Amino acid sequence: MRYFFHLHDDIEAHDEEGRELPDIEAARRSALAEIRQVAAESVHEGPLNLGHYVEVEDESGTRVLKITFGEAVTVVPA
Amino acid sequence: MHQRTTPNLQLFLDRLTSRSILTPTEQEAVLSLPVHALQAPSNHDFVRLHEKVSHACFIVDGLVGRFDQTSDGKRQITALHIPGDMPDLLSVVQPTATSALHALSTATILQVPHSALRAISAKHPPIAEAFWRDCMVDSMILAQWVVNVGRRSAKARIAHLLCEMAVRYRADTSEDQVRYNLRMTQDQLADTTGLTPVHVNRSLMALRDDGVSFRGGTVRIEDWRRLTEIGDFDAGYLQADLQSSARLRIVPSNAA
Numbered sequence: 001m002r003y004f005f006h007l008h009d010d011i012e013a014h015d016e017e018g019r020e021l022p023d024i025e026a027a028r029r030s031a032l033a034e035i036r037q038v039a040a041e042s043v044h045e046g047p048l049n050l051g052h053y054v055e056v057e058d059e060s061g062t063r064v065l066k067i068t069f070g071e072a073v074t075v076v077p078a
Numbered sequence: 079m080h081q082r083t084t085p086n087l088q089l090f091l092d093r094l095t096s097r098s099i100l101t102p103t104e105q106e107a108v109l110s111l112p113v114h115a116l117q118a119p120s121n122h123d124f125v126r127l128h129e130k131v132s133h134a135c136f137i138v139d140g141l142v143g144r145f146d147q148t149s150d151g152k153r154q155i156t157a158l159h160i161p162g163d164m165p166d167l168l169s170v171v172q173p174t175a176t177s178a179l180h181a182l183s184t185a186t187i188l189q190v191p192h193s194a195l196r197a198i199s200a201k202h203p204p205i206a207e208a209f210w211r212d213c214m215v216d217s218m219i220l221a222q223w224v225v226n227v228g229r230r231s232a233k234a235r236i237a238h239l240l241c242e243m244a245v246r247y248r249a250d251t252s253e254d255q256v257r258y259n260l261r262m263t264q265d266q267l268a269d270t271t272g273l274t275p276v277h278v279n280r281s282l283m284a285l286r287d288d289g290v291s292f293r294g295g296t297v298r299i300e301d302w303r304r305l306t307e308i309g310d311f312d313a314g315y316l317q318a319d320l321q322s323s324a325r326l327r328i329v330p331s332n333a334a
Contacts, residue, residue, distance in 0.1 A: 005276050013280040017264050034276040041232055041277070054276065 002059040003027040005034055009042075009052035009069075024064055027056050031065060035072035050075075085115050085138040085186055089162040097215070097317050098208035099327040107198055108205065113188040118142075118181035125166060125179035132173065133189040136164045140185025141261055143270070145178040155270040157220065158182075160246055168213055170195045183261045204329045211317075218315040227272035230310065235271040236281040237309030240290065240297055245313045256299040260292070 003021050007013040021027050031054045042048045050070030058064050091108045094100060100108070114133070118124040118140070125131060127147070137159055144157035144165055156177060159165040165179055170192045199206035222242070226235045240260075244251055249258035264275040264282075271278065282292050288308060289300030299305050306312075 007276050007280050009280070011280055011283050013276065013283045015264075015276065015279055017275070017279075019265060019275065034274045037274045037277050038280060 003030070003064070004057045004059075005031060006055045006057065007034070007038065007052075008055065009038065009049065018059070028065060028067070031056055031067050032072050035067060035069055039069050039073060085113075085188055087111055087113065087136060087188065087190075089138065090136050090164060093162040094205075094208040094212065097211050098204070100204060100208060104202045104205055107202055111190050111194050111198060113190055116187050116189065118185040118187055120181055120184045123178045123180050124185070124187060125175050127175060127178045129175045130173055131166070131169050131175060132193075133191050134164055134167050134169050134195060135179060136188040136190060137161050138186040138188055140187075141182040142185055143180045143182050143266065145180050145269075146176075153269060154272065155266065156223070157216065158243070158270065160243075164190075164212065165216075167195075167209055168216075170199075170209075182266055204327055207328055215315075215317050218317075222315055232271070232273055232277050232281045233284050234309050235273065236267065236278065237285060237290070237305050238311050239267070239271060239309075240285075240292070240299070241306050241309045241311035241313075242316065244297065244299070244302075245316050245318050248318070251302050254301050254303070256297075256302045258297050259295055260297050261295040 001021060001023070002018040003024075004015040004018040006015050019030070021030060035054050039048055039052075048069065050073075051068060053066055053068040055063055056065035056067075087109055091100075091105055094108065095105065113136070115138075116124070123145075125135065127145075139161055142159040142163070142165055143155040144159065145153050146156045147153045157165065159179075166175065169175065173192065195209075199209065219242070222238070226238050230238060243260050244256055244258055247258045247260075249256050262270075264278045267273075267278045268275045273281070282290075285292075285305075285308070288304055290305055291298045
């Protein structure tokens with residue numbers, strides 16, 4: 001199954017290539033890894049918006065996942 | 079007629095003589111190296127990690143990635159090689175592959191036996207010099223890539239890579255607008271720049287505002303100088319525009 005990972009942060013990055021993955025769980029793991037990498041650069045620059053999100057569509061165009069940055073990271077309050 | 083369509087080493091000679099001075103006899107010796115042609119299918123390792131090889135590979139057509147990986151299997155592209163490159167020329171002195179060579183697109187490869195490369199180097203030291211410089215340029219590119227993944231932002235990494243490949247593909251960068259083909263997916267760009275595919279896509283979207291588009295394997299740059307500034311790119315390390323006076327030759331031509 002091909003999944004498409006659309007990023008919605010201060011830039012809208014629509015995924016036109018997608019990638020082959022065995023199932024939705026693999027897609028969830030990929031989305032988490034993607035968010036953590038993009039969020040890491042935000043942290044590097046300072047501001048991190050936990051409401052930004054990645055939306056995953058399957059090849060029929062159905063949205064199968066939406067994961068916010070807040071759900072992908074664990075923030076331990078001071 | 080037949081000879082013209084047979085894959086040969088002319089591109090390799092062109093590459094060597096763009097940086098080094100070779101006499102007609104030496105040039106003929108390069109073109110006369112024995113070769114074995116093969117087609118490497120897309121997404122295929124034609125040199126496997128830790129494989130002991132007895133030939134070096136010259137790329138006639140296609141795009142090749144040198145892959146290295148961590149012990150838990152995470153892969154990173156540590157070099158891109160295009161037609162005219164001999165990505166594992168160093169295998170003549172280090173025959174056990176410490177990196178895999180992977181066809182990112184269908185590639186036409188000419189295998190050149192190490193024994194022949196050793197013999198031509200012994201007989202014609204200026205050719206060994208030319209090989210030396212070829213390997214040196216590869217290592218200078220690698221140094222730039224280390225700076226890229228270690229010190230540059232995601233957007234700057236992509237910008238730097240798009241500039242480097244434009245120069246290596248000999249796209250015309252004398253005008254603002256630059257066009258060239260780069261048959262890579264976002265996954266492959268991610269493996270090249272130490273990013274993830276979504277992060278690559280985000281960086282490409284950010285570059286759109288700077289007049290850069292990458293679609294269907296075609297790079298379109300509206301403002302070359304601006305992209306070089308974003309990518310912190312200076313083409314000097316690629317040795318692409320060496321004047322003949324700056325080309326290396328330790329052994330005088332008249333001694334050859």
